[in-house]
Amino acid sequence: MIVDYLIVTGKAVFIWGFALSLLPLLIWFERKGAAFIQDRAGPNRAAILGIRLAGIIHNIADVVKLMMKEMMIPPHVNRLYFQVAPLIGFTFILAAFAVIPWADTLIVKGREITMQVADLNTGILYVLAITSLNVYGIVLAGWSSNNKFALMGGLRSTAQMISYEIPLGLAIVGIFMVFGTVQLNEIVRGQGELLFGILPKWGIFIQPLGCILFIVAAFAETNRNPFDLPEGESEIVAGYHVEYSGMRFALFYMGEYVAIVLSSAMIATLFFGGWQVPYFPTEKLVLTADTWLKVLLGAGGVGALLFAALMFFFSARVRGRFGDLREQEGNVLGVIHVLIGGAMLFFFSRTFGLELPDWGARTVAAVVQVSSFVGKTLFFCWFFIWVRWSLPRFRYDQLMRLGWKNMIPLAFANVFITGLIVLLIDRM
Amino acid sequence: MEAIIFYILAAVAVVGALLLVSLRNPLSGAFALVSALVSLAGIFALLNAEFVFILQVLVYAGAIMVLIIFTIMLLNLNKEELREAPVSPIRLVVTIGLCAACAFGVMKAFGNIPYLQGEIAEGFGSIESVGALMLSDFLYPFEVISLVLLVAVVGVVLLAKKAI
Amino acid sequence: MGAITIQHYLALSAILFFIGVFGVLFRRNLIVIMMSIELMLNAVNLTFVAFARYTGTMDGHVIAFFVMALAAAEAGIGLAILVMLFRNRTTVQADDLTLMRD
Numbered sequence: 001m002i003v004d005y006l007i008v009t010g011k012a013v014f015i016w017g018f019a020l021s022l023l024p025l026l027i028w029f030e031r032k033g034a035a036f037i038q039d040r041a042g043p044n045r046a047a048i049l050g051i052r053l054a055g056i057i058h059n060i061a062d063v064v065k066l067m068m069k070e071m072m073i074p075p076h077v078n079r080l081y082f083q084v085a086p087l088i089g090f091t092f093i094l095a096a097f098a099v100i101p102w103a104d105t106l107i108v109k110g111r112e113i114t115m116q117v118a119d120l121n122t123g124i125l126y127v128l129a130i131t132s133l134n135v136y137g138i139v140l141a142g143w144s145s146n147n148k149f150a151l152m153g154g155l156r157s158t159a160q161m162i163s164y165e166i167p168l169g170l171a172i173v174g175i176f177m178v179f180g181t182v183q184l185n186e187i188v189r190g191q192g193e194l195l196f197g198i199l200p201k202w203g204i205f206i207q208p209l210g211c212i213l214f215i216v217a218a219f220a221e222t223n224r225n226p227f228d229l230p231e232g233e234s235e236i237v238a239g240y241h242v243e244y245s246g247m248r249f250a251l252f253y254m255g256e257y258v259a260i261v262l263s264s265a266m267i268a269t270l271f272f273g274g275w276q277v278p279y280f281p282t283e284k285l286v287l288t289a290d291t292w293l294k295v296l297l298g299a300g301g302v303g304a305l306l307f308a309a310l311m312f313f314f315s316a317r318v319r320g321r322f323g324d325l326r327e328q329e330g331n332v333l334g335v336i337h338v339l340i341g342g343a344m345l346f347f348f349s350r351t352f353g354l355e356l357p358d359w360g361a362r363t364v365a366a367v368v369q370v371s372s373f374v375g376k377t378l379f380f381c382w383f384f385i386w387v388r389w390s391l392p393r394f395r396y397d398q399l400m401r402l403g404w405k406n407m408i409p410l411a412f413a414n415v416f417i418t419g420l421i422v423l424l425i426d427r428m
Numbered sequence: 429m430e431a432i433i434f435y436i437l438a439a440v441a442v443v444g445a446l447l448l449v450s451l452r453n454p455l456s457g458a459f460a461l462v463s464a465l466v467s468l469a470g471i472f473a474l475l476n477a478e479f480v481f482i483l484q485v486l487v488y489a490g491a492i493m494v495l496i497i498f499t500i501m502l503l504n505l506n507k508e509e510l511r512e513a514p515v516s517p518i519r520l521v522v523t524i525g526l527c528a529a530c531a532f533g534v535m536k537a538f539g540n541i542p543y544l545q546g547e548i549a550e551g552f553g554s555i556e557s558v559g560a561l562m563l564s565d566f567l568y569p570f571e572v573i574s575l576v577l578l579v580a581v582v583g584v585v586l587l588a589k590k591a592i
Numbered sequence: 593m594g595a596i597t598i599q600h601y602l603a604l605s606a607i608l609f610f611i612g613v614f615g616v617l618f619r620r621n622l623i624v625i626m627m628s629i630e631l632m633l634n635a636v637n638l639t640f641v642a643f644a645r646y647t648g649t650m651d652g653h654v655i656a657f658f659v660m661a662l663a664a665a666e667a668g669i670g671l672a673i674l675v676m677l678f679r680n681r682t683t684v685q686a687d688d689l690t691l692m693r694d
Contacts, residue, residue, distance in 0.1 A: 121554045122482045129482050132490025136462070139494065143455075143501050155501060162494055182555060434596045438604050445608050445631055449615035454623045461627050468608075468634055475601070475645045480637070480656050487660050492630065492667045499671050500623060503678050515618065524610055531606030535599050548648050557650050558657065566654050573661050580665035587672035 003111075011117045015097045018374075019258050022381070024059035026257050030385050031055065037389045053329065063250075071246035074145075081144035086244065086251035089137030093258045096130035099123055100265050101185040103275045103369035104282040108359045115275075115366065116185060123183040127266065128169055131221055135161050137255070138223075138230075142240040153239020156396055157223055157230030163403045164220035164227075170411035171213035174418035175270055178206050188274035192281040200278045203271030209414045211271040213407055218263040220403065222256065225388040229396050264380030265373075272376050275369035285368060289361035290351065292368055297348040304341030308334040434474055440467040446524075450515045454505055458497050465489045477553045601642035609635035622677075622684040626670050633663045 032055055035042025046057040073082060098117040106113045120126050135158055142154010176182055179190040187203075195201040204211045220227040231239040241252055268274060277285065285292065315330025356364070394402065444464025448457040469484035499505075551557045562570050608631060615628025637656045644652025678684055 121478045125482045125486060125555075129485040129490060132486055132494070135490070135494050139497055139501070151501070155498065158494065158498055162491065162498075165491075431596050434600065438600075441604065442607055442611070445611040448624070448627055448631065449611055449619060454621055454627075457624055458627060461631065464608075464631070465634060468638065471601070471604070471638065472641055474596075475641050477641045477645070477653055477656075480641055480653050483657060483660055484634075484637075487664055488630070488634070492664055495667060495671060496623065496627065499675065503675065503684075505621075505623060505678075505684055519618075520614065523614055524607065527610035527613075528603065528607045531610070532599075532603050535602055535606075548645070552648070552650070553653065558653050561650050561654050562657070565651075566658075569658055573658055577661060577665050580668050584668045584672040587669070588675055 007113055008117060011115075012098075015100075015117060016094065019094060019097060019261055020254075022261050023254055023257050024056070026260065026381055026385075027059055027062070028056050029382060030388075031058065033382065033385045034389045037386070066247055066250040069246035071248055074243055076146045077243060078144040078146065081140045082243070083248075085137050085140035085144060086248045086255070087137075088140065089134065090251045090255040090258070092130055092134050092137070093255055093262055096127045096262055097265070099126050099184055100262075100269060101188055101275060102373055103366040104189070105185075106362055106366050108362065114185065115370075119183070119185065121183065123181070123187075124172065124270075125182060127262075128165070131168075132162075132165060134259075137252075138240055141244070141252070145240065145243040147243055150240050150242050153230045153242075157240060160227065160230060160396075160399060160403070161221055161223070163400060164217045164407075167213050167403060167407040167411050168217035168221060170408065170415060171210045171217060172270060173411075173415045174207045174210040175203055177415075177418050177422050184269055184274075188269055188276060191273045192276045194279075200273060200276065202273045202276075202278075207271070207414070207418065209410065210418075211267075213411055213414065214270065215267060216407065217403075218267060219384070219387070220399070222259040222263055222384075224256070224260065224384060226391040226394050227399055229393055229399065260381055260384050261377065264377045264384065267380050268373065268376035272380075273372075274376075275373040277368060277372045282365060282369070285365040286361050289364040290354070290356050293356070293364050294348060294351050296364075296368070297344050297351065301341045301344030301348055304337045304344060308337035308341060311337065430474065434471065437467040437470045437474070440464065441471070446520070450517065450520055452514060455497065455500050458493060458500060462489050462493045462497075465493065475553075476548060479553060479555045479558050598642055598646045601638060605635045605638040605642065608632075608638070620686045622674055622686055625686070626667065626674070630663060630667065633659055 032042045043055045043058045044052055046052070046055070046061040048057055048060075073079060099120055101114075101116045103115040106115060118126075138154055138157045138161070142150050142152075142157070145151070145154075175187060179187045181187060181190075191201050191203060193201045195205055199205050219225075223231055231241060241249060244252060280288075311330045311334035313330075315327060315334065318327055318330070320327070441464045444460045444462075444467065447460035448464070451457045451460065465488045466485060469481050469489065472484055473481040549557075612628045612630075612632035612635060615631065616625050619625055619628065637659055640652040640656045640659070642652075644650060644656075674684060677689070681688065683689075
């Protein structure tokens, strides 16, 4: 009984830690990725005692700045709503991670541990409900600021979010019809089979139109370029954020990135196989677990050693150029990775002749599945960033027209055609 | 444990409803109603109605109330609050107390209804059972309600347009 | 604290319903009247779901679903009427809408 509570708490803490530790990584991705796309160097000045780490120190600088800035409450705002709005914007989105499956059900010593915090019967509808509640953060922020630009930005953003909830929901009705369930774990399990014998039965191969509609609607729901008119800095003076400063603004900012992680996780789960490794359903993974363990440790060790060699090469190239600790950066990273690589190769050599018990094999399978899921999520986070810096912004009327007049009929057509095909396949 | 959760959720619902009818500012009343609806969704979850719980949050608190709040903000209807006389709290409490006492008395008069820990089926409240029932026994209302929603959408577009 | 019986749920539903009736009868602002109607519909939903739990059948859930869909349609049309009213009269107080009186 107490173990059950501990397991659930552990899963919740893991999710919280994952979502929050992905934030600095995403902010760094965003800045360096933007710079890469725009053919420039990106931020590389923030330093601790001379160590620059290619711009990751900027995140620490950001956090310190945002915490130290005065959290001003302008005199003309509605105080209660002003203070509550960023809290809503940040915490509700974190709650939506509860139903996302990270791996198949882990069976350890007779106890079945589902790799989701809550295996709700209504699966995806819970995520849709939480994203509906998220609109209140923006509504409150826009209204309480008592500022024409903030109100306009807030109302536009609210209208955009509630308009794009419809294509978001309709685009995945096709997935429900094909897999016959709304529970996310079952949908991911269903994506393990093979389609026509060669392709894995991923959502994107079964529902290409649904996938495109869902991705576009996810961009609109998170207020992300090309749909970020309500918070664009040049059009509407940052919209509903304009009166916020300091940690409150940081909460909105972090809430937006957590929404990006959530949307990427949803896209990966629904359309790209979730935790499935292609051509390796769970049973096959458990059977070949010792091979996977060897592959992981061996490849990890070799990769770490190669990275260490790269770091030493880099440090040799910059010797004497700067006068401070930056020259030692490569050396320090190199030594750390040599140690990691050495440890991994040591354990690799120990796995020969090791007989994995059943729970060990299942744990290795779960680790492989979790890393597959995390890899897919990170790819889609990168995709969000990539699109942001590649496409121009939609104007507001173009945005609403796209949502209501183009995406909803397409989504209905998708539902209709999918229904017909499912019916015909069942009859045959 | 269930009793504590029920009393907390019921208290939030009743307080939210009372704030709705007694606060003069319609926007504050709307937010009070949102919290009342979300706690009502929690009570649905206590009654093993998982699908209705999700629907309540998704449809009522997430769509209908957003629409109402959006309209209040768009038309700036806050200014109306000064024109209304404040609701007398004594009147409120006496009225509600009397009516609730009547209702409760009527229910007690119905005698011994056994406790609620009845047997429920395996998939009670799940989305599959609601769907199965809706497409078999309730097929006609299901079709009619889609027509009702269509008429409502057309009606709203027609009513709110500035020029026909 | 004893077990929570169906009377508790029914009592809560009755209290919420009567608060809604109070709002409809004694408030003058049309939006508050509309929200009180939504509150009444929710109280009725609670009754349906409580009885569904008591009898073990699912009909109450399906009817609650229909009530919610109807409430959404009614809220939409009510708000559209309100917006038109506001455009023509710039008021949403029921006291000011006396054109058809006398």
